Amino acid sequence: MTSKKSNLAPLRLHIPEPKFRPGDEADFSDISIPAIDAIARPDEASVPADIHSLAFGLVRVLDNDHQAKGSWNPNLDAGQLRLMLRNMMLTRAFDDRMFRAQRQGKTSFYMKSTGEEATSVATAMALASDDMCFPSYRQQGILLTRGYPIVRMMNQIYSNSQDHLKGRQLPIMYSAPEHSFFTISGNLATQYPQAVGWAMASASRGDTRISAVWCGEGSTAEGDFHSAMTFAAVYNAPVILQVVNNQWAISSFSGIAGGERTTFAARGLGYGIASLRVDGNDPLAVYAAMRWAADRARTNNGPTFIEYFTYRAEGHSTSDDPGAYRAAKEFEKWPLGDPVDRLKKHLILLGEWSEEQHQAQHEELADLVKKTQKEAEANGILGHGMHQPFETMFEDVFEEMPWHLKEQCDQMVAEQYRKFGPEWEPK
Amino acid sequence: MGSTKTMNMIEAINSALDIMLERDPDVVLMGEDIGYFGGVFRATAGLQAKHGKTRVFDTPISECGIIGAGVGMAAYGLRPVPEIQFADYIYPGLDQLVSEAARLRYRSAGDFICPMTVRSPFGGGIFGGQTHSQSPESLFTHVCGIKTVVPSNPHDAKGLLIAAIEDNDPVIFFEPKRIYNGPFSGYYDRPVEPWSKHAASDVPEGYYRIELGKAGIVREGEALTILTYGTMVHVVQTVVAELRVDAEIVDLRTLLPLDVDTIEESAKKTGRCLVVHEATRTSGFGAELAALVQERCFYHLEAPVERVTGFDTPYPHSLEWAYFPGPVRIAGAIEKIMKD
Numbered sequence: 072m073t074s075k076k077s078n079l080a081p082l083r084l085h086i087p088e089p090k091f092r093p094g095d096e097a098d099f100s101d102i103s104i105p106a107i108d109a110i111a112r113p114d115e116a117s118v119p120a121d122i123h124s125l126a127f128g129l130v131r132v133l134d135n136d137h138q139a140k141g142s143w144n145p146n147l148d149a150g151q152l153r154l155m156l157r158n159m160m161l162t163r164a165f166d167d168r169m170f171r172a173q174r175q176g177k178t179s180f181y182m183k184s185t186g187e188e189a190t191s192v193a194t195a196m197a198l199a200s201d202d203m204c205f206p207s208y209r210q211q212g213i214l215l216t217r218g219y220p221i222v223r224m225m226n227q228i229y230s231n232s233q234d235h236l237k238g239r240q241l242p243i244m245y246s247a248p249e250h251s252f253f254t255i256s257g258n259l260a261t262q263y264p265q266a267v268g269w270a271m272a273s274a275s276r277g278d279t280r281i282s283a284v285w286c287g288e289g290s291t292a293e294g295d296f297h298s299a300m301t302f303a304a305v306y307n308a309p310v311i312l313q314v315v316n317n318q319w320a321i322s323s324f325s326g327i328a329g330g331e332r333t334t335f336a337a338r339g340l341g342y343g344i345a346s347l348r349v350d351g352n353d354p355l356a357v358y359a360a361m362r363w364a365a366d367r368a369r370t371n372n373g374p375t376f377i378e379y380f381t382y383r384a385e386g387h388s389t390s391d392d393p394g395a396y397r398a399a400k401e402f403e404k405w406p407l408g409d410p411v412d413r414l415k416k417h418l419i420l421l422g423e424w425s426e427e428q429h430q431a432q433h434e435e436l437a438d439l440v441k442k443t444q445k446e447a448e449a450n451g452i453l454g455h456g457m458h459q460p461f462e463t464m465f466e467d468v469f470e471e472m473p474w475h476l477k478e479q480c481d482q483m484v485a486e487q488y489r490k491f492g493p494e495w496e497p498k
Numbered sequence: 499m500g501s502t503k504t505m506n507m508i509e510a511i512n513s514a515l516d517i518m519l520e521r522d523p524d525v526v527l528m529g530e531d532i533g534y535f536g537g538v539f540r541a542t543a544g545l546q547a548k549h550g551k552t553r554v555f556d557t558p559i560s561e562c563g564i565i566g567a568g569v570g571m572a573a574y575g576l577r578p579v580p581e582i583q584f585a586d587y588i589y590p591g592l593d594q595l596v597s598e599a600a601r602l603r604y605r606s607a608g609d610f611i612c613p614m615t616v617r618s619p620f621g622g623g624i625f626g627g628q629t630h631s632q633s634p635e636s637l638f639t640h641v642c643g644i645k646t647v648v649p650s651n652p653h654d655a656k657g658l659l660i661a662a663i664e665d666n667d668p669v670i671f672f673e674p675k676r677i678y679n680g681p682f683s684g685y686y687d688r689p690v691e692p693w694s695k696h697a698a699s700d701v702p703e704g705y706y707r708i709e710l711g712k713a714g715i716v717r718e719g720e721a722l723t724i725l726t727y728g729t730m731v732h733v734v735q736t737v738v739a740e741l742r743v744d745a746e747i748v749d750l751r752t753l754l755p756l757d758v759d760t761i762e763e764s765a766k767k768t769g770r771c772l773v774v775h776e777a778t779r780t781s782g783f784g785a786e787l788a789a790l791v792q793e794r795c796f797y798h799l800e801a802p803v804e805r806v807t808g809f810d811t812p813y814p815h816s817l818e819w820a821y822f823p824g825p826v827r828i829a830g831a832i833e834k835i836m837k838d
């Protein structure tokens with residue numbers, strides 16, 4: 072069936088392969104890290120066509136000697152820097168505790184953001200607290216930064232009697248409208264066009280709030296991503312479209328999402344959207360980029376697309392075993408280091424922090440999380456009876472319950488009596 | 499056929515894919531994380547190493563791209579077998595399935611066909627919440643031009659998957675993930691029994707087919723007919739044994755095209771019919787089955803056809819076992835039918 076013309080070489084199908092697999096020694100020396108200010112910070116009102124090169128560079132502030140340098144330096148005061156460090160450390164402490172809770176069988180699932188904390192903590196700090204966030208599942212740092220009660224996050228993770236999502240959602244799929252945090256979907260990239268729509272609505276009403284959206288590099292392959300980019304460009308929407316390029320999408324390296332050919336940031340260029348590529352493990356660079364983008368959006372200069380170049384330090388989720396597909400110790404060799412460690416060293420260099428203070432804060436946050444965990448567990452853990460009333464299962468399908476759901480609800484209640492005996496009480 | 503081996507569902511599916519890659523150079527496997535890693539449920543483990551990267555490969559996370567590219571590969575003459583990681587994530591690919599794959603033969607009067615088999619884990623009972631638990635089979639049986647298959651054990655899974663891959667029309671092959679590692683009694687608080695204790699785990703190592711469109715009779719009986727498929731086949735068996743009711747249990751295996759002869763014969767014989775599926779009730783496949791039985795067997799029926807299904811809500815996380823159509827719901831329906 073194949074047609075082979077004798078004078079032509081046969082075609083070949085290209086299948087991208089990561090450089091390292093289990094058993095290999097990871098070596099990232101080929102990753103080029105441009106000097107700080109290789110491209111200086113342009114004016115926020117710049118026309119996208121004039122700043123193309125930013126999509127191929129790397130916005131950086133913290134240098135290898137831990138000093139903050141260059142035109143992107145947001146010049147935060149020591150108090151803000153310490154708060155940023157604390158928020159990232161809190162996120163890490165929370166992740167460690169909840170990961171362990173899943174391993175202890177207290178819930179079904181968990182996802183850490185280790186190594187990527189800057190991409191949610193520093194971004195949230197650069198936004199106004201009422202700017203609307205449309206996160207993926209790895210932006211718990213936004214909630215922790217915005218002061219969302221930790222116990223509420225844990226109640227959700229345990230699907231317990233105090234979970235305000237009524238035990239309906241998989242752990243970590245939070246929803247927090249009062250913290251301008253959209254309900255998380257398990258379906259990848261669906262939040263992308265939604266964030267654009269929210270920004271369009273805000274613009275159409277003459278509001279001053281903007282929106283921001285996050286997805287992983289793997290998710291940029293979804294159609295929703297591209298629809299969102301088109302809409303954002305067409306309507307000059309006040310939205311910040313962000314890609315957390317942590318190099319992996321479960322077992323698939325970034326090349327499977329198109330990363331072999333160009334940067335993810337460069338995807339914005341074809342749409343005519345201002346695009347930045349940022350050192351995602353440099354919290355000050357992340358902050359500065361978000362600040363730049365937010366200022367643009369707020370002054371009607373339109374959308375910005377940002378790639379954070381980072382690394383997923385841990386497995387995809389508690390269901391994953393990264394040892395089966397990637398080289399060990401990749402994170403240790405990651406040339407851009409660890410965001411917590413980098414900010415800590417910067418603060419120490421400034422004389423505004425010390426190893427002792429760091430250790431003390433580490434312990435304080437671990438205690439805080441542990442104490443809060445006890446509080447949450449008093450409301451129940453998954454599968455141990457302290458869940459929401461059974462009838463809540465039928466609520467919120469619609470505003471008003473139609474007859475068929477009422478019937479099914481009655482049936483469900485009757486089934487519980489049959490299962491657990493006449494002593495059973497509908498809670 | 500030759501020798502047999504004890505296999506769980508995953509191993510049986512892996513074996514079917516392996517055999518088809520070996521037999522037919524046109525077969526290609528693609529999907530998210532299916533290559534080097536071998537899939538999040540390990541269904542394609544080892545197949546890339548054995549058959550090469552251009553025959554078993556990872557795709558970008560785009561279900562639209564996966565299915566659309568599959569249609570194009572099929573147009574070239576290949577036999578693509580894409581995996582959609584969870585049935586809950588098939589929706590971005592729906593246009594390519596419904597408007598394209600399903601209608602290619604019809605709209606081109608046979609100029610172009612789509613011999614593609616889309617595999618996807620489906621169903622709940624694993625605390626997967628609303629995005630890892632759905633049973634969307636009736637969306638596909640409603641579309642004209644897609645065959646829909648749901649195996650309930652390793653032996654059938656392998657034979658049906660081979661037949662699906664060899665079929666010249668698009669097939670959606672839903673794998674009940676709850677029973678990948680062992681049949682499910684419906685009692686979530688009892689230990690999982692491995693497939694090795696079940697007769698259907700005795701799987702021929704070589705090539706064999708189970709024809710699409712042929713149901714299996716899991717248990718012969720006279721008192722009532724129970725039409726079911728997938729995970730629910732096992733839950734129904736548990737309940738029937740507990741109630742000591744002489745039910746005839748029909749495992750549909752293929753929902754479309756449906757083995758209507760087996761259904762009709764059984765329902766006429768017993769005069770009572772219960773339909774059991776995990777999917778939501780309204781406009782579910784059970785409605786189609788109830789209508790068919792009513793149309794064809796009305797004068798033989800001694801009781802109305804009953805349906806046992808999941809409730810019409812998204813699949814809840816923590817209240818999973820109050821949602822799932824487990825033994826209590828099934829027993830209640832059997833008792834009602836037998837009383838009428």
Ligand SMILES: Cc1ncc(C[n+]2csc(CCOP(=O)(O)OP(=O)(O)O)c2C)c(N)n1
Nearest residue numbers: 209257258259287288289290319320321587
């Ligand atoms: C539509 C859809 N397809 C597939 C999945 C399964 N899935 C969940 S996470 C994931 C990988 C996502 O990788 P990436 O976008 O890079 O985000 P990261 O996990 O690295 O943060 C996949 C394939 C899904 N949730 N939704």
Ligand SMILES: [Mg+2]
Nearest residue numbers: 287288319320
């Ligand atoms: Mg990723």
